[in-house]
Amino acid sequence: MTAEGAPIRLALAAAAARIDSATPRLDAELLMAHALGISREALLLARLDDPAPAGFAPLLARRLRHEPIAYITGTRGFWTIELAVGPGVLVPRADSETLIEAAVAHFAGTPGPRRILDLGTGSGALLLAALDEWPEASGVGIDRSAPALAIAADNARRLGMADRATMRAGGWDGTGERFDLILCNPPYIEDDAPLPDEVAGHEPASALFAGADGLDDYRRIALLLAGQLAPGGIAVVEVGAGQALAVTALLDAAGFATANRRDLGGHERCIIVQVPE
Known part of the structure; x- marks a missing residue:
């Protein structure tokens, strides 16, 4: 029941039944809203009994081939901003917002960071979210x-x-410059790790894989941070599920003080790094 002209509520139900993802109904709603050129909220509030537009079927076909929703719609919400994304850039994940949360907690009650560095900026998600949080700051991605x-x-x-x-x-x-806040979401997936089709088949491998143990980039980052952190500054570094202990050991061996922060799923997702006083 996804043919052009079917009521949108029925088209959404039929599409959700076909989409193989963790969020099939949400995926269908986002595609329908994109086909209509409106927000998902506007769709759900006022358009469910309208006929499905002709543009929905080709969008659904792309999703059924496991293309990421963000590539199809060309946008992704992250923290307080809306980003353009597309092939060649990693799709920002909600888990990465844990880094911004950690930075906000650290700088609470202060004017905040003045200079921010985003290592491996991708779409600019982390840097631009931080700049939105601290309007007086500037930074480099x-x-x-x-x-x-x-x-x-x-x-x-x-x-x-x-x-x-x-x-x-x-x-x-x-x-070569020192920064008050360094953000980093490096590649951290093991070279032979199995991934969902929408990741392995579409997102850039250079932003995903980091050697046999997934730690190659952390080893280089550990050598870099001391020369980039301003006095009193912090780095917040994303890690994959189960990697916090290994990455913390690398950073501790490099002489840093570290702490961990969990994401909403309860995984240790962020390592907070400081130069000991």
């Missing part, structure tokens, strides 16, 4: 991927932050 940098720079422009956010080509060599 670094990535090796030219397509990712183009998307990040476009997001900075769309959000009115182009004068505060600089996107640069680079890797784990840093900038």
Whole structure:
């Protein structure tokens, strides 16, 4: 019952029954809203009895081939901002908001960070979310991927932050400048780890895989941070489920003081890194 002209509520139910994901109904609603050019909230409040538009079927077909919803709609909400995303850039995950939560908690009661560095910026999600949180701050996003940098720079422009956010080509060599806050969501998946089709078949491998144990990038980041952290500054580093102990050991061995923060699912998702006083 997904043919053009069927009532939207029936088309959504039929589509959700076919979508193989953890959130099939939400996926169907987001696609329908995109086909109509309205928000999901507007769809649910006032349009469920309207006829399904012709544009819904091709969007659904893409999702049935496991293309990420964010690539199909071209957008993804993250923290307090809406980002443009597309092939060539990792889709921002809600789990990564744990890094912003950790930074907000650390700087509570202070003016906040003045200079922010985002290592492996991708779409610019972490840097731009932090700049939205602290309007007086400015920052730098670094990535090796030219397509990712183009998307990040476009997001900075769309959000009115182009004068505060600089996107640069680079890797784990840093900038030579010291920062009050360093954000980093590096690749951390083991090279032979099985992944869902929508990740393995669509998202960039360079943003996912990090050697046989998934720790290659952390080893380089541990060597970088001391030269980039300003006095009193912190780095917040994302880790995969089950990796917190190993990454903490790497950072402790490099002389840092560390603490962990859990995501909403209860996983240790963020390592908070400081230079001991």
